[in-house]
Amino acid sequence: MPIRYFIAILAFCSLSSAAIAQTSLKLPETVKVSPEALNTEPVCDPKIAASWREEQVIDGVKIQASNRCSPDNPYLIAAAVKGTNNISMGTLMETHLSADTIIKTDDIDGDGDPDRIIIKLEVMELNGPSPDFEGLIPTFDIAPGIQPGAWVFAPKTRGMSTENFESVRANALLRLPSPVIRVEQGDIVQLVLENTHYLPHTIHLHGVDHPYAHADGHVAGGDGVPQTSEMFLMPGEKRIYEFQARQTGTMLYHCHVQTHTHLAMGLVGMIIVEENRPNNWVQTLNVGAGQVRHPSVAIQEEFDQEYDLHYHAMDKEMTEIIQKYNDPRLIARDMNRLYDITDATEDYYMLNGLSFPFTLRESIVTVEPDQKIKLRVANTASETLAMHTHGHKATITHYDGIEQNPIAQIQRDVYALAAAQRLDLTLDTTNDGLNSYGEGLWLFHDHREKGITNNGMNPGGNVSVIAYKNYLNELGLPIGQGADISKYFSEEFHARTLPIWQDLDEVGTLGAAAGQSGLDPAASTDLYNLLAGLLLGIFIYLAIVKRQMITQVASQATSKLKGSKGSTNNE
Amino acid sequence: MNKTIGIILFVSIFAFSGQAYTEETAETIDHSGHNMDHDDHSGHNMDHDDHSGHNMDHSDHSGHDHSDHDDDHKLDEPMDHSMHHSEDDHSMHHHGDHHHHDDSHIMDHEGGMIMGQNFDELPSSCDSISEEIEITVHAGREYANKFPGTVFAFDQQEWRVKPCSKITWHFVNDDEVRHQFMMHGLPRYLYGNGMFHLESTGPRTISGTMIVPASDETYLVHCDIAQHMEKGMKGQLVVGDGGEDLTSIPGLTPYAFPDTYVAEDLPQVSVNDDEDTISEQVTEFLNDNSPITLLMFIGIILGLIIMPVISRITLLRKKEPEEST
Ligand SMILES: [Cu+2]
Ligand SMILES: [Cu+2]
Numbered sequence: 006m007p008i009r010y011f012i013a014i015l016a017f018c019s020l021s022s023a024a025i026a027q028t029s030l031k032l033p034e035t036v037k038v039s040p041e042a043l044n045t046e047p048v049c050d051p052k053i054a055a056s057w058r059e060e061q062v063i064d065g066v067k068i069q070a071s072n073r074c075s076p077d078n079p080y081l082i083a084a085a086v087k088g089t090n091n092i093s094m095g096t097l098m099e100t101h102l103s104a105d106t107i108i109k110t111d112d113i114d115g116d117g118d119p120d121r122i123i124i125k126l127e128v129m130e131l132n133g134p135s136p137d138f139e140g141l142i143p144t145f146d147i148a149p150g151i152q153p154g155a156w157v158f159a160p161k162t163r164g165m166s167t168e169n170f171e172s173v174r175a176n177a178l179l180r181l182p183s184p185v186i187r188v189e190q191g192d193i194v195q196l197v198l199e200n201t202h203y204l205p206h207t208i209h210l211h212g213v214d215h216p217y218a219h220a221d222g223h224v225a226g227g228d229g230v231p232q233t234s235e236m237f238l239m240p241g242e243k244r245i246y247e248f249q250a251r252q253t254g255t256m257l258y259h260c261h262v263q264t265h266t267h268l269a270m271g272l273v274g275m276i277i278v279e280e281n282r283p284n285n286w287v288q289t290l291n292v293g294a295g296q297v298r299h300p301s302v303a304i305q306e307e308f309d310q311e312y313d314l315h316y317h318a319m320d321k322e323m324t325e326i327i328q329k330y331n332d333p334r335l336i337a338r339d340m341n342r343l344y345d346i347t348d349a350t351e352d353y354y355m356l357n358g359l360s361f362p363f364t365l366r367e368s369i370v371t372v373e374p375d376q377k378i379k380l381r382v383a384n385t386a387s388e389t390l391a392m393h394t395h396g397h398k399a400t401i402t403h404y405d406g407i408e409q410n411p412i413a414q415i416q417r418d419v420y421a422l423a424a425a426q427r428l429d430l431t432l433d434t435t436n437d438g439l440n441s442y443g444e445g446l447w448l449f450h451d452h453r454e455k456g457i458t459n460n461g462m463n464p465g466g467n468v469s470v471i472a473y474k475n476y477l478n479e480l481g482l483p484i485g486q487g488a489d490i491s492k493y494f495s496e497e498f499h500a501r502t503l504p505i506w507q508d509l510d511e512v513g514t515l516g517a518a519a520g521q522s523g524l525d526p527a528a529s530t531d532l533y534n535l536l537a538g539l540l541l542g543i544f545i546y547l548a549i550v551k552r553q554m555i556t557q558v559a560s561q562a563t564s565k566l567k568g569s570k571g572s573t574n575n576e
Numbered sequence: 577m578n579k580t581i582g583i584i585l586f587v588s589i590f591a592f593s594g595q596a597y598t599e600e601t602a603e604t605i606d607h608s609g610h611n612m613d614h615d616d617h618s619g620h621n622m623d624h625d626d627h628s629g630h631n632m633d634h635s636d637h638s639g640h641d642h643s644d645h646d647d648d649h650k651l652d653e654p655m656d657h658s659m660h661h662s663e664d665d666h667s668m669h670h671h672g673d674h675h676h677h678d679d680s681h682i683m684d685h686e687g688g689m690i691m692g693q694n695f696d697e698l699p700s701s702c703d704s705i706s707e708e709i710e711i712t713v714h715a716g717r718e719y720a721n722k723f724p725g726t727v728f729a730f731d732q733q734e735w736r737v738k739p740c741s742k743i744t745w746h747f748v749n750d751d752e753v754r755h756q757f758m759m760h761g762l763p764r765y766l767y768g769n770g771m772f773h774l775e776s777t778g779p780r781t782i783s784g785t786m787i788v789p790a791s792d793e794t795y796l797v798h799c800d801i802a803q804h805m806e807k808g809m810k811g812q813l814v815v816g817d818g819g820e821d822l823t824s825i826p827g828l829t830p831y832a833f834p835d836t837y838v839a840e841d842l843p844q845v846s847v848n849d850d851e852d853t854i855s856e857q858v859t860e861f862l863n864d865n866s867p868i869t870l871l872m873f874i875g876i877i878l879g880l881i882i883m884p885v886i887s888r889i890t891l892l893r894k895k896e897p898e899e900s901t
Contacts (some may be wrong), residue, residue, distance in 0.1 A: 103687035
């Protein structure tokens with residue numbers, strides 16, 4: 006081989022090694038995700054009629070204005086106040102309620118409101134599996150694209166589980182949390198549980214005055230505990246829980262079958278016993294909790310507004326059990342025997358069944374200056390909640406439905422609620438630097454920082470806002486001074502594929518880095534090694550091909566050496 | 577092999593549904609005149625059904641439910657009156673008005689529903705009604721008993737009818753919770769969203785009439801309450817020779833996405849002491865104390881096979897040098 010080839014190869018190698026060194030100096034570019042690449046839903050659900058936000062009267066029921074993106078369906082409120090037996094068919098058809106869901110009759114004490122109340126609840130599974138396709142049905146997103154398997158008590162429903170026959174989304178009544186139930190002190194209430202689910206369930210009335218057994222000996226329902234007071238309510242069966250509450254307050258109801266999972270799966274709701282007043286038609290159900298658009302007479306005497314705030318949390322792994330199998334036996338196996346709650350951590354933190362950013366649609370507390378607002382807060386997560394209000398110090402008036410001695414009532418900006426605990430707060434929007442620092446958009450959220458995440462990613466969780474009216478647009482959306490919130494309504498953000506800081510400045514200083522365009526140090530070392538190997542290989546090849554020449558040269562050299570040696574020896 | 581099984585299955589299904597069909601036509605006599613739809617006060621009739629349902633409950637259940645049902649009743653009563661005269665409801669119950677498909681939505685005082693009812697509008701593919709039949713469908717948890725891994729079911733999973741038949745369905749809910757008989761895929765010009773739907777809010781019967789088109793088709797029938805279809809309440813209506821089978825019908829068609837099952841190591845009843853015979857004691861002793869393990873056994877077998885081979889090879893080797901010398 007002519008020597009010039011060999012030189013050419015050597016030159017190539019040195020040039021390429023220089024090139025390798027050059028490219029490994031430069032860091033990757035910043036890549037920006039285009040908004041068009043995102044699956045974003047509108048911040049405000051466009052399907053909701055604007056008229057739902059207005060103050061109105063339906064079937065004689067006064068309904069307060071509700072300036073938020075997703076106000077409660079006013080027809081549903083009318084039905085909840087009058088009972089499905091006392092409203093027009095037209096009103097009923099605007100809801101998904103069955104005609105027998107709420108039955109109000111008999112003004113026993115003659116004070117102008119019904120005293121016999123029947124409330125029918127079903128048990129519904131959200132985001133459950135199907136043996137026919139890979140998706141979930143009926144779906145309920147707690148945040149865009151986040152669909153944990155859940156069980157809820159739902160008002161007895163009519164028709165399809167989904168919005169319509171083309172949709173897999175759950176109809177408006179099937180949602181987290183289980184609905185808030187309101188009754189009047191002294192009402193004879195029959196809570197009818199119709200178990201439409203494939204597992205057994207019961208109802209335990211937590212904190213509500215209810216008999217273990219009725220005085221006349223008949224057992225209506227019980228305490229909800231299968232180990233002591235009653236049997237499992239099997240699929241397809243119904244049971245009537247009858248009670249007449251003598252004491253008022255903010256209480257709970259929940260399933261007491263395998264409570265460690267059934268409660269956590271969502272079978273828990275608030276139940277409120279309102280003070281007895283004349284002409285007191287209470288809003289029997291507050292579906293989705295939040296603002297009470299038809300507060301009781303006693304609340305209206307003292308407050309401008311009332312809100313039900315239900316905090317809950319779920320373990321992702323638990324919620325996935327019901328999505329893994331279709332066979333109820335396998336679900337029961339995993340739920341009852343394989344799932345270990347002592348090894349579990351909660352991942353989804355919800356306020357009124359939703360996590361940020363959906364909390365902004367319906368769980369904001371909208372206020373005006375100089376108002377008094379009743380907040381009924383319940384914590385049904387398994388850990389203590391540290392609820393914090395920005396810009397306000399509210400007064401704790403009741404613990405677990407019991408009024409705190411007025412002299413001893415305290416003001417706080419962090420309110421601790423143990424598991425299953427309820428607090429009644431009075432939020433005073435007087436701008437005095439104590440009760441309120443003035444108008445604005447003030448966050449309120451869990452101050453355990455994991456509580457403001459969705460499965461560990463912030464922003465998310467149970468974050469919501471105390472929003473002064475001047476800071477809301479006509480859709481009830483907060484007019485923020487801060488960052489654009491629309492990207493939080495994309496599935497990609499919650500799937501963790503959107504670098505949320507890419508838009509903090511023009512160049513995207515904190516955006517996503519592209520992949521290595523040049524070579525990283527390891528790769529360039531590899532390339533050096535390859536080149537060296539190539540050279541070595543060529544040498545070896547040459548050595549073999551030209552072995553005769555080499556041996557000749559070598560033998561000549563040795564013979565020369567020998568010759569010289571011999572000559573010296575001979576000399 | 578698979579084919580023959582398939583054929584046997586098919587034939588047996590056919591035989592079954594044929595049998596059921598004759599049963600149902602026999603029932604026709606009992607249901608003559610289908611009162612519920614012709615009667616102006618059908619709502620009341622339905623309530624009567626409901627009462628009988630309640631009475632049945634009283635006898636079925638042990639005393640503790642008794643008073644509850646009584647209470648439930650008293651309270652249900654006033655509602656019937658208050659809702660009876662709401663205009664929509666009332667007019668829709670008049671059969672004389674004819675049920676146009678746009679207002680074929682009937683709801684009664686207790687929430688029972690009939691949607692997509694069609695008494696006399698022929699599908700465009702039909703010249704006339706081929707036959708008028710009545711089919712009774714039961715729904716409830718008990719019908720799932722024969723299908724392990726399900727919780728709710730209809731009493732039958734398949735119904736076969738002639739093209740252009742006029743069917744009156746009597747949907748009997750045997751549970752104390754809501755169930756639905758919902759059919760999909762019907763012609764949209766006759767049935768809103770292509771659906772025919774009966775819904776029963778509790779232990780009672782809801783009846784409705786519809787006419788199927790002429791084409792061979794298989795229609796989905798299910799209960800749309802969350803997880804009811806998924807957990808077994810699913811069937812198919814086969815018109816004529818039918819179309820493609822649907823998936824996941826209990827006992828009829830395979831699941832499209834089946835679960836995987838692994839047998840669990842569950843506790844079992846131990847061997848009874850009385851039957852502790854000597855042979856059992858010996859096997860037990862051997863099981864517990866036997867010096868021979870499976871691997872050891874395999875080793876012995878291996879040894880027995882390999883040894884002659886080795887010895888032969890060594891013999892050959894010995895011979896070779898002998899011969900060469
Ligand atoms: Cu439960
Ligand atoms: Cu059903």
